Amino acid sequence: MATAHHDADVYFVPHHSKWPFVGSISLFVLMIGLINWFNGSDTSFWIFMAGIAMMIYTLFGWFGDVIRESEGGNYNGQVDISFRQGMIWFIFSEVMFFAAFFGALFYVRTFALPWISGDGHGSLANEFLWNGYVAGWPANGPEAIGGAFETLPAFGLPLINTVILLTSGLTLTIAHHAMVVGQRSKVLTWLGATILLGFCFFGVQAYEYIHAWGDLNLRISSGIYGATFYMLTGFHGLHVFLGTVMLLVVWFRVLKGHFTPEKHFGFEAVAWYWHFVDVVWLGLFLFVYVL
Incomplete structure (x- = not known):
């Protein structure tokens, strides 16, 4: 060093x-x-x-x-600017990461399935690939690839997790404000609440997966719907877990006396990441569970 x-x-x-x-x-x-x-x-x-x-x-x-x-x-201040620019580009790369998956979902639902089915008018794809296949969503392919399955209702466990994540964004904002005004004990309290909510989200999603896999027969092999469902929600769940671990590290740093009201970008960077994860979940809730 x-x-x-x-x-x-x-x-x-x-x-x-x-x-x-x-x-x-x-x-x-x-x-x-x-x-x-x-x-x-x-x-x-x-x-x-x-x-x-x-x-x-x-x-x-x-x-x-x-x-x-x-x-x-x-x-010094120049290093601080470098860290901020680096975090901005990192989050941008994450935006592109999830944009690719949302793009795949959009393409399948809007273009691929109607094209294969012929959109009710017949097509070469329908004739030579899966003759007689009629598109629908959720789709598990011709001959029910992976077997019949049920989808998770949006206003059950997914809604609970939405409330949990939105609440965690609020508690983190309160903790950030407390950091700015120098109320360290309040930072620990509200940051701790955010961490707890993060682990609650992860726990609810784990239960959701167990229920979907075992009771609803919704699996990765359940056609295009099963693949996109686990791809999108699984990667998001991984980001929630990593974000929660980062918040936990920040909590211990606050406990050790790190950060000041003027200099606390390590805290801010994780907060940026957490709010990004919140926004991604709102898109998931709408496009995967509701629509």
Whole structure:
């Protein structure tokens, strides 16, 4: 770690770090394990888990260095701007990530299914691919690929999770305001409430999956609907879990006395991420569950 720079005009540049190299090796091990696990290898699951452990080690080590550099007074206003720009581009990449999945859902429902079915007028696709197939949504393909299934009612568990996430956005906003005015105990209280709501969301979604898979026969193999349902909601659930873990790290940092009313971008960055996850869920609730 480099020697601290307190000159406001000096942009902090750390010494050579091992973490990019360690992170690359970790990702390589993780993906090799995942690919071979998907292809039926008996030992690849443990290679995958080793990759996960290596990634956790990398993240804790790398972010730990950044936190120590920040608390050591190494960062000036220029570094703060760099972090903000980096977080903006990261969230933009996440927007594009989910936009691709929403785009796939839109394309299937608006173009692919009507084209295959002939839209009631017949088509070469209908004749040669699935003769007599009539499009409908939710769709599990011709001959009911994956078997018959039921969908989850929007105004049941999904609505409960919507209320949970919207409430968590409110509690996080209150915690952020408390940080700005220097009320640290209030930050801990409301940030803790946000973390609890995040884990509640994840728990409700886990129960929803168990119910859908076991009782409704809604599975990944349930045609295009099952694939898009688990793809969209599953990736969103992963983001909620990661966001909750990040909020938990911030909570412990607040407990240790990190952040000030003037300088707390680590807190703000996670708040940006959490509000992004909230917005994505509103789109999911509307386009996956309601429509």
